[in-house]
Amino acid sequence: MLLPMQLASKPKNYPEHQWPLILPPQQARAVAPPQMGFGGKFGPRGLLLSCFLLRPERVNRYRRWQVPRHQALFVGGVPPEMASQEIEEHMGKYGEARVVKRCRGYVYVRLEDPEVRWHATAGSSTGLFLIEVKTNEHHVRRAHAICHLCGLSRQWYCKVDPEYPPRVRLLMDGVVHIENMLSMELQMNLVQQVMSLGGGSAGFYTPRFEGREMKLQTFCLGRHWDTRSHEYCDARLDHDNLPVLALPSNLSELAQGILSDLDQKCGEVIFPKMEPDTCIVNHYSASGSLGLHQDSDESEASISAGIPVLSMSFGCSARFLFGDDGNSLRSTMLRSGDVFIFGNSARLLQHGIAKVFPRTVPKRLKEILKGRLNLTLRQTEVD
Numbered sequence: 001m002l003l004p005m006q007l008a009s010k011p012k013n014y015p016e017h018q019w020p021l022i023l024p025p026q027q028a029r030a031v032a033p034p035q036m037g038f039g040g041k042f043g044p045r046g047l048l049l050s051c052f053l054l055r056p057e058r059v060n061r062y063r064r065w066q067v068p069r070h071q072a073l074f075v076g077g078v079p080p081e082m083a084s085q086e087i088e089e090h091m092g093k094y095g096e097a098r099v100v101k102r103c104r105g106y107v108y109v110r111l112e113d114p115e116v117r118w119h120a121t122a123g124s125s126t127g128l129f130l131i132e133v134k135t136n137e138h139h140v141r142r143a144h145a146i147c148h149l150c151g152l153s154r155q156w157y158c159k160v161d162p163e164y165p166p167r168v169r170l171l172m173d174g175v176v177h178i179e180n181m182l183s184m185e186l187q188m189n190l191v192q193q194v195m196s197l198g199g200g201s202a203g204f205y206t207p208r209f210e211g212r213e214m215k216l217q218t219f220c221l222g223r224h225w226d227t228r229s230h231e232y233c234d235a236r237l238d239h240d241n242l243p244v245l246a247l248p249s250n251l252s253e254l255a256q257g258i259l260s261d262l263d264q265k266c267g268e269v270i271f272p273k274m275e276p277d278t279c280i281v282n283h284y285s286a287s288g289s290l291g292l293h294q295d296s297d298e299s300e301a302s303i304s305a306g307i308p309v310l311s312m313s314f315g316c317s318a319r320f321l322f323g324d325d326g327n328s329l330r331s332t333m334l335r336s337g338d339v340f341i342f343g344n345s346a347r348l349l350q351h352g353i354a355k356v357f358p359r360t361v362p363k364r365l366k367e368i369l370k371g372r373l374n375l376t377l378r379q380t381e382v383d
C-alpha cells in the first residue's frame with residue numbers, strides 16, 4: 001500500500017535543478033580536473049581505467065590500473081591540508097573508501113562495492129571518463145563523474161551519488177528508459193515479495209520455447225503466458241496445470257504510479273493509460289539471456305492502442321538490445337532500479353537480453369537476490 005505513495009512523493013523530494021545534469025562533451029571536458037585525463041575500457045576482468053597527467057604539449061605520464069568491477073577508482077583535486085581520513089569519511093557514503101595515493105594536490109580514492117553506475121551505451125563498451133571530485137571549503141561535497149563516448153557525440157552521464165534522482169531518457173519514439181527510478185527500499189520490498197511468491201506453488205520454472213529450454217526461470221502473475229499456444233490464459237497448461245497466481249495490487253499500482261510520474265516530469269501524457277492485468281517475472285542467472293522477440297501476444301486492442309509494457313529490473317545489470325527490426329539494434333544497460341517502457345508506435349519493439357553481468361547486484365540486495373530479476377507489467381485485455 002505504501003509503495004505508490006513513496007513513489008508519488010519522489011519528484012517533490014528532488015526539485016528540478018537537482019535532476020542530474022547532462023553535459024555536452026565540451027562542457028564535460030571543461031569540468032575535468034586540469035591537466036588530467038582518463039580513458040576507461042571494459043576488459044574481461046573489469047574496467048580498465050587509464051589515467052594520464054597531461055602537459056600542454058604531450059602526455060608525460062601514463063599509468064594504468066585494472067579496476068575490478070566491484071571497485072571504482074576516483075581522482076580529484078583536494079586541498080593539501082585536508083586529511084585523508086576526512087576524505088575517506090566523505091567518500092564513505094558511496095562505498096568503502098580508501099585513499100590509495102595523493103600527489104600534486106590530487107587524491108586517488110578506491111571504493112569497494114561502489115554505488116557507481118558505469119554507463120556504456122549504443123553497443124559500445126568503451127568510453128572516456130572525466131571524473132571530478134568537487135571541493136568546497138575543504139570538504140568533498142559531492143563526487144560525480146561525467147563521461148561521454150570517445151569519438152561519438154552522444155554524451156552520457158555517470159552516476160555515483162546514491163542520492164541522485166531518476167533520469168529519464170527518451171531513446172526513440174515510444175521508448176523510455178528511466179534510470180534509477182526505484183529506491184533501494186522499494187527494490188528490497190519488491191524483490192522479497194516476488195522471490196517469495198516465485199519460491200512457492202505456481203512459482204518459478206524453466207520454460208521451453210520452440211522445443212528448447214529458455215535461459216531463464218519464469219512465472220506469471222495475473223494471467224499466464226503459455227509458451228506453446230502463445231496465448232494468455234488462467235492456468236499453466238504448458239507446464240503443471242496449476243492456476244496462475246493473482247497479480248498483487250501494489251505491482252499494478254506501482255506501474256501506474258511510474259507512468260503518471262513520467263507524465264508529470266515530461267509535462268505531457270507520454271503513454272496511454274495502462275491497467276495492468278499481468279506481470280511476467282523472469283529470473284536470470286549470470287549465464288542467462290533472452291533472445292530477440294516482440295511482445296505481441298497481448299490482445300490486438302491493447303497493442304494497437306499502444307498501451308505500454310513496463311519493465312523493472314533488479315539485481316545484476318544486463319545489456320538490453322532493442323530496435324525496430326533485428327538489423328538496426330541499439331543497446332542500453334539496465335541496472336537495478338531501472339524502468340524501461342515501450343508503447344505507442346514502438347509497442348512491437350524487438351528486444352532481448354544479450355548478457356547479464358555477474359557480481360553487479362547492489363550490496364543491499366545480495367542477501368535476497370542472486371542474478372537478475374525482471375518484472376514486465378502488461379495489459380493483455382482492453383474492456
Ligand SMILES: O=C(O)CCC(=O)C(=O)O
Pocket residue numbers: 280282290295311320334351352353374376
Ligand atoms: O528481462 C527483460 O528485461 C526483458 C523481459 C522480456 O522481454 C519479456 O519478458 O518479454
Ligand SMILES: [Fe+2]
Pocket residue numbers: 293294295351
Ligand atoms: Fe519481451
